[in-house]
Amino acid sequence: MLVYLLWKAGNLGNNEIGRLFGISYSAVSHAVRSFKAKMCDDQKLAAKLKQLYSQFKL
Numbered sequence: 001m002l003v004y005l006l007w008k009a010g011n012l013g014n015n016e017i018g019r020l021f022g023i024s025y026s027a028v029s030h031a032v033r034s035f036k037a038k039m040c041d042d043q044k045l046a047a048k049l050k051q052l053y054s055q056f057k058l
Contacts, residue, residue, distance in 0.1 A: 001049070003028055004035040 006017050007028065014025035023031075039046045 001035065003031045005052070007032050 003017060003021060006012055006020070007014070012020075014028040017028045018025045021028075039049065
């Protein structure tokens, strides 16, 4: 979720996010795609993310 949130914020590119977590830029892309798919299937997860957005005004 953190990789997705950093990506969604748009302040960092995939390379920078990858360096923070010790993964490649393509692994960041894969993690974002996987998380988006998971949110489509899991409404509770999507609701929690929406709550985080509202708390941090993302």
